[in-house]
Amino acid sequence: MNMIEPAHFITEKLRGTLRSNVPMCQHTSWRAGGYAERVYQPTDLADLIVFLRTLPADEPVVAVGLGSNLLVRDGGLRGTVLLLHAALTEMRIEADGSIYVQAGVSGAKLARFAAKHNLKGAEFFAGIPGTLGGMLAMNAGCYGSETWNVVANAQTIMRSGKLLEREPDDYEIGYRHVALRKKGIYLEHDDARIPNSLPFHQEEFFVGARLRLPAGDGEVARREIKALLSKRIASQPLNLPNAGSVFRNPPNDYAARLIEQCGLKNLQIGGARVSEQHANFIVNVGGATAADIENLISEVQASVQHKTGICLHPEVRIIGEYARNHE
Numbered sequence: 001m002n003m004i005e006p007a008h009f010i011t012e013k014l015r016g017t018l019r020s021n022v023p024m025c026q027h028t029s030w031r032a033g034g035y036a037e038r039v040y041q042p043t044d045l046a047d048l049i050v051f052l053r054t055l056p057a058d059e060p061v062v063a064v065g066l067g068s069n070l071l072v073r074d075g076g077l078r079g080t081v082l083l084l085h086a087a088l089t090e091m092r093i094e095a096d097g098s099i100y101v102q103a104g105v106s107g108a109k110l111a112r113f114a115a116k117h118n119l120k121g122a123e124f125f126a127g128i129p130g131t132l133g134g135m136l137a138m139n140a141g142c143y144g145s146e147t148w149n150v151v152a153n154a155q156t157i158m159r160s161g162k163l164l165e166r167e168p169d170d171y172e173i174g175y176r177h178v179a180l181r182k183k184g185i186y187l188e189h190d191d192a193r194i195p196n197s198l199p200f201h202q203e204e205f206f207v208g209a210r211l212r213l214p215a216g217d218g219e220v221a222r223r224e225i226k227a228l229l230s231k232r233i234a235s236q237p238l239n240l241p242n243a244g245s246v247f248r249n250p251p252n253d254y255a256a257r258l259i260e261q262c263g264l265k266n267l268q269i270g271g272a273r274v275s276e277q278h279a280n281f282i283v284n285v286g287g288a289t290a291a292d293i294e295n296l297i298s299e300v301q302a303s304v305q306h307k308t309g310i311c312l313h314p315e316v317r318i319i320g321e322y323a324r325n326h327e
């Protein structure tokens, strides 16, 4: 790949912010990890289109929302990170009663907006500390609800800057799994050797979605949001940096239950520790490197596999390169 200096990207039409050597610990909820070579924060969708059109075809690009499900290895990311949470923030009710939501809107804002318009079924988004883009990519969910259950269609942008409208049928959608059926284009890629490790490049990104929600009562929705948030505060270690559940639940069981049963609560590597409060959370108790976190993930995985025969698959996405001194 040719090295591209930031100056080469800048045209008169760009209105966003391009920065070099950005510590991704500032953009991930684990507050750990390496540097991104470049980060572009567009001003809006039109600006994102222009930016993508100006990019050389071989520049690796990855979209990041609020980084609440993401570990960037200590060696960092080559290419450009698109930071979408402060950029794609439009939300409106359409003529047919559906909601158009852009990918940078947070779950909390989306849930409140739906309640304000007396729609129900979006309450669960309130407790997920990510953006709609990240929730579409992950099929995020909780308490029996999942993102794609309420998606009528999704708006995406190709690496070339071309906008597309996609139907749910275009995707293979499962538990914390979303992949385009069309071969050759991926939103998710599982490397068999490193479960949930992504290539450092995406060909297509979510920029918005139309959600269909049934009519409800705003007051009831607000009460439900409050109850769901209280439940989280009581059960999750929200006082320390974390990325939510680290592992997907295996069929008919809970990752947290298995990890606890194997006596792994409080297991610590460097600054990364298995939470005492919720065994499927790894918390950064101070100064954790991405390697500490990834090593702890592997350790927990190996120990649970050894003691129970069950293989836990990470839910968190791990991207980027190992630090040079990585063993």
Ligand SMILES: Cc1cc2nc3c(=O)[nH]c(=O)nc-3n(C[C@H](O)[C@H](O)[C@H](O)COP(=O)(O)OP(=O)(O)OC[C@H]3O[C@@H](n4cnc5c(N)ncnc54)[C@H](O)[C@@H]3O)c2cc1C
Pocket (backbone or CB within 6 Å): 029, 062, 063, 064, 065, 066, 067, 068, 069, 070, 084, 103, 127, 128, 129, 130, 131, 132, 133, 134, 135, 136, 137, 138, 139, 140, 141, 142, 187, 198, 204, 205, 206, 207, 236, 238, 242, 243, 244, 245, 317
């Ligand atoms: C305290 C806590 C509680 C949590 N609880 C839950 C929960 O109850 N349920 C749940 O499912 N998750 C939960 N999570 C995990 C996380 O919030 C979700 O996975 C969320 O959907 C991630 O959104 P994000 O914007 O932060 O995505 P990021 O972490 O920024 O990105 C995650 C992945 O999505 C990709 N991505 C992001 N934006 C786009 C886009 N626009 N287009 C294409 N790909 C994109 C990224 O490249 C990356 O692969 C929790 C996390 C925390 C810290």
